[in-house]
Amino acid sequence: MIAPDIVLTAGHCLSSQSACDNTRFVFGFRVEAEGTQPRSVPTTDVYSCHTLIHSVAVSGGEDFAVVRLDRPVTYAAPLRPRTFGKISVGEPLLVIGHPAGLPTKISGGAIVRALRSQFLIANLDTYGGNSGSAVFNQTTGDVEGILVRGELDYVYENGCRRSNRCANFGCRGEDVTLIERVRPYLSLHRSSGSY
Known part of the structure; x- marks a missing residue:
């Protein structure tokens, strides 16, 4: 969330207004206490995609979408993006998301492995659903970007599907569209007092 009613996500997830019209954003899907699993989410935490402001999804390149929700999110603050400078190779990263449709997961201990003009490559531990x-x-604590693509999540072995486990530098890594690619949209919404 980059403003109370504006969400940044992967462009390949929302490539048209029609896709937007059929998309819902769910907030608060998380484990509240150890040993429990969320069974439902209140309808007040479900938001509709109202307007697709911008979307781009270039294979192997830029990939992001900016979306206006049907109403402001009132109980969560927009995230703070990096507003100056650039990240460097070797800087530590973490990702927060919903891999494979699970409740919120936080995965740290990753680093920037390489930088490209539109994205960075990191050894993040993610799955489909993290896009x-x-x-x-x-x-x-600044947002450096959004996860957009990565390694094959599962492999088949002896007739079973298992997680594709990569040593820290054993695979290429995951791609993250750099927040600087989205800066024009961040400045459009800064006047809302979000950050």
């Missing part, structure tokens, strides 16, 4: 997840600088 559009915020990727944070673990030192500053």
Whole structure:
């Protein structure tokens, strides 16, 4: 969330207004107490995609969408993006998202492995369902970008499907669209007092 009623996500998740019209954003899907699992989410925490402001999804390149929700989210604050400078190779990262449809997961201990003009590559531990997840600088807490693509999640072995486990530098890594690619949209909504 980059403003009370504006969400940033992966462009390949929302490529048209028609896709927007059929999309819902769910907030608050998380484990509240150890040993419990969420069984439902209040309808007040479900938001409709009202307007697709911008979407781009270039294979192997830029990938993001900016969306206006049907109403402001009142109980959560917009995230703080990096507003100056650029991230460097070796900086620590963490991702917060919903891999494979699970409740909120936080995965840290990753680093920036490489930088490209539109995205960074990191050894983040993510799955399908994490697309559009915020990727944070673990030192500053600033959003550095959004997860957009990565390694094959599952492999088949002896007739079973299992997680594709990569050593820290054993696979290429996950791609994160850099927040600087979205800056024009951040400044459009800064006047709302979000950050």
